[in-house]
Amino acid sequence: MIKMIELPYTLNSLEPYYSRETLDIHYNILYKGYVDNTNKTEEKLAKARLENDFQNIKCLERDLAFYGSGAILHQLFFENMGVPVPTMPSTKLMEQINKDFGSFDKFQNQFVEASKAVEASGWCILAWVSKFNKLEILQCEKHQNLTLWGCIPIFVLDMWEHSYFLQYKANRAEYINAFKNIINWKVINKRFEEITLV
Numbered sequence: 001m002i003k004m005i006e007l008p009y010t011l012n013s014l015e016p017y018y019s020r021e022t023l024d025i026h027y028n029i030l031y032k033g034y035v036d037n038t039n040k041t042e043e044k045l046a047k048a049r050l051e052n053d054f055q056n057i058k059c060l061e062r063d064l065a066f067y068g069s070g071a072i073l074h075q076l077f078f079e080n081m082g083v084p085v086p087t088m089p090s091t092k093l094m095e096q097i098n099k100d101f102g103s104f105d106k107f108q109n110q111f112v113e114a115s116k117a118v119e120a121s122g123w124c125i126l127a128w129v130s131k132f133n134k135l136e137i138l139q140c141e142k143h144q145n146l147t148l149w150g151c152i153p154i155f156v157l158d159m160w161e162h163s164y165f166l167q168y169k170a171n172r173a174e175y176i177n178a179f180k181n182i183i184n185w186k187v188i189n190k191r192f193e194e195i196t197l198v
């Protein structure tokens with residue numbers, strides 16, 4: 001059984017860049033839904049194994065990928081946001097960004113454009129791809145489509161409308177620009193450090 005993470009800040013801590021109302025709905029209703037549905041899917045899979053009844057297996061495996069990935073990405077998302085205090089990539093992460101994207105500005109430009117261009121509901125993700133030994137930016141549709149196997153997300157931006165529409169309406173660019181103020185690079189640096197220590 002998976003559990004929700006505690007928010008590492010209060011609901012109004014990300015104001016004015018990410019409103020209390022949006023965060024409240026996003027965390028307490030939507031994220032909770034993904035965690036609950038992941039657990040329900042696991043229960044249904046256990047029941048199917050117990051009863052040796054796999055007539056719904058295709059649907060259950062799909063639900064596991066969708067709800068499970070939703071739970072994981074939302075956990076990463078809430079953790080890589082923080083109070084609006086400027087933070088930056090560590091020296092080690094910045095060196096990797098420079099190596100893989102040319103410069104921090106070029107990384108940011110690609111990330112912003114990829115975020116704006118996410119089709120329908122999805123995510124923009126900075127991930128470490130160990131098989132390539134490099135960082136990549138990925139667009140993700142829904143929560144589970146368009147990935148590279150073995151990638152480890154270190155920074156994720158929720159591009160589902162529920163993450164910005166209440167506050168920014170259809171202006172994705174304004175949401176992304178505001179989001180830069182609440183990225184917690186300390187958390188992202190730690191994730192990168194832990195991955196590359198392995």
Ligand SMILES: [Fe+2]
Pocket residue numbers: 026030074158160162163
């Ligand atoms: Fe979301």
